[in-house]
Amino acid sequence: MFIVKYIKEVLSAIRSLLVGMRRTGYYFTHHKEIITEQYPDNRNTLVMADRFKGEVVLTHDENNEHACTGCTACELACPNATIKIVTKFDITPEGKKKKAIDKFVYHLELCTMCNLCIVACPTDAIKMAQTFEHSVYDRSELTKILNKPDSKIRAGIE
């Protein structure tokens, strides 16, 4: 029958709409399911994943010593020329010349956080830090020198 079919059609259409409204109504009344991150407010409690790739840092220990030998493996591994290592020659107590880093220049503005430099480093001198608030007023502030002033290479690292 045409009329019965017509009425059935209308009723099933209304039913399908009510099912959707029940679902949205459920979320309207259940505020515990809210999942948005209250970012600037939860800054103090925010924990990033320990592998999160935020920026490259050169790790220094308490004696202001790092493990970078200046081998430029990271510089070669980098696809974007993000890392530039300037080397100098230190005179060892025995009077020999020894290669060491002068400046570990890191261009954060070029970095794509691909992790290739970290993998390439033979002495595990650099690692990824979990910082992510990188906004600055001038792009020149993004060019960083990673080795701290007067830092030295840790003894025993070749």
Add this chain to the structure above:
Amino acid sequence: MFEEIGTNTEGDLIINVGPQHPATHGVLHLVLTLNGETIKKVEPHLGYIHRSIEKMCESLTYRQFIYVTSRMDYLSAHINNHACAISVEKGMQLEVPERAQVIRVIMDELTRIASHELWWGAMAMDIGAFTPFFHAFREREKINEIMEETCGARLTMNYYVPGGLMADLHPDFQKKVKEFIILFKKKIDEYDELVTGNIIFINRMKGVGLLSKEDAVSFGVTGPAGRGSGVSNDIRKLYPYAVYDKVQFEEILETGCDSLARYMVRIREMKQSILIIEQLIDNIPEGDFQAKTKAVLKLPKGEFYTRVETARGELGVYIVSEGGTTPYRIKFRSPGFSNLSALDKMARGSKLGDLVAMMGTLDLVIPDIDR
């Protein structure tokens, strides 16, 4: 070259959708010829986000070029990287450890679910329902957290290297994936309540954007869009890579040829991906996550072609090597480009509102089209 403004000689309205338009989800530019609300012609204009990724890859070594490909189809970044890794491994005849292969497949399928989630939300937004977008992000966020924990990034992970993976799995990985599977199975029924069963939605999708099987083949439409027209083209089934030949899953085929069929393929595909992950998550073999490789990778002289199934369709990576450390030429066969070419065929004769729905079901990612 093109008539872009005003009306043409037949008095049809010419309207520019894009490059800045809410429905194009990027910088796609469509020049529409309209007769009232009815579409007479669709001309896609490309190139707004062309970054010459293929040319860039020619100057990068085989280790380095993989990360660039995450930026093509950023929603299936892992799968793009997988294709590149496979083609380099194929060239070097590297044996990838079983563990790495299994993890790669799990990651690929998680990526596929995340991509389809985003598509589902964006597609619903295209046809005017805003709420599904946020609900889809709820589940996608869980996948992103899993990715962040293991790969260190949420979108462009760069987790695959030639010969295996960059790092081993995070200890919590299996637990979190299992939690996600339980959550996802519960929530996917809500999708049906909210969108799939809705009478307005069904009427908007059914019989709209028809693409026959023959047309789908001749336009090279792959992926869920092609399978919605009944073309069996799942690379995971036809030319299995990694461990896809060892897992049980179904290739989803719909024969509706319309927008609804393409929609249903993706919804059902998400369930299949969950099935694959369920089979593998408890059976990750022990062992190395990376094969031993030399510091400098060199491919022998020759040509290497790999294809994988991304969330959007068939991605082909074609590497021509002269024997050096960098490729001589790289060509990517991106699924979005071929899928977009069928839009004109599908859209002719339908209404303006349907065009937006069709673009939604093609699941266009513009950086994938332009590269």
Add this chain to the structure above:
Amino acid sequence: MIIEMVIAGIAVIGLFAALGLVLVIMERRVAAWIQIRLGPNRVGPKGMLQSLADTVKLLVKEGMTPNGADKFLFNFAPFIAMMVAMLLMAPIAFAKDFQLWDMNIGVLYITAISSIMVISILMAGWASNNKYSLMGAMRSGAQIVSYELSAGLSILTIVVFTGSLNITDIITAQADGWWIFKGHIPVIISFVIFIIAVTAETNRAPFDLAEAESELTAGFHTEYSGMKFALFFLAEYINVFIVCAIGATLFLGGWMPFHIGHWEAFNQVMDYIPSSIWFFGKTFFLIFVIMWFRWTFPRLRIDQLLNLEWKYLLPISMFNLLLATAMAILGWHF
């Protein structure tokens, strides 16, 4: 007399501003909660002053007029939208004995004036000299003209039962029970049709084809900015309020308190609640339902929209009116 009119005018404008602010924040809050978000939470306590801040921002923004636009019509269209909304306020009974103009053809006046709304949208779309705007305006024209019919017919059902076009009479007729709760099937059907039709008439989702963000960017107000845009925005919300107020008056008893049969104590408690609270409560409930629609449903296509009206709503409401008339003639109602 003049002072009275001035006071009334100021009161209406004040109500307008207040309603606009309240409705915008309400819409954003409803949307946020449905979408598992928190919504505005920056300005004022719990973000309650957000819409005030937005208004200030829109006020100080430059109101641009595109070069190719018809300047007079372009600038005039928002004011027509506002004027229509203001005129519609006149016959609404906000509380017991509180009405700007208790005319004897109140319902007819409302249906007549609300159809002027389409002129402002057409004017805005045409004058903008933008194809998106034009398409939005034309869609809106077709839509509002067709949905006027079923909105009018569903209102007529109540008019047939009460036998009066006067708003006060209609409310008084519901003293012993609201029309929706009296159990007349034609009234329930016409209530559903009324809600659907007014959602379409006010260009709200799922019938927001005139704006259709994903298709026409912003539809008829694509070219509008600053205060001129704000007037359209405000007019949309005021219109929603007015149609919901009419719905509350016709079907939910306006300011009439909720009474149950012979429960004297209960009825007395209900009477104790001020009539204005009853009116606004009912109206805001209907507004919430319309917002609920917006954040749940996808948008219809233009041909489906017209199909829905001409093939479903109009036949049903005509049949419904016939049924109601038969019931009224035979005296089967109470």
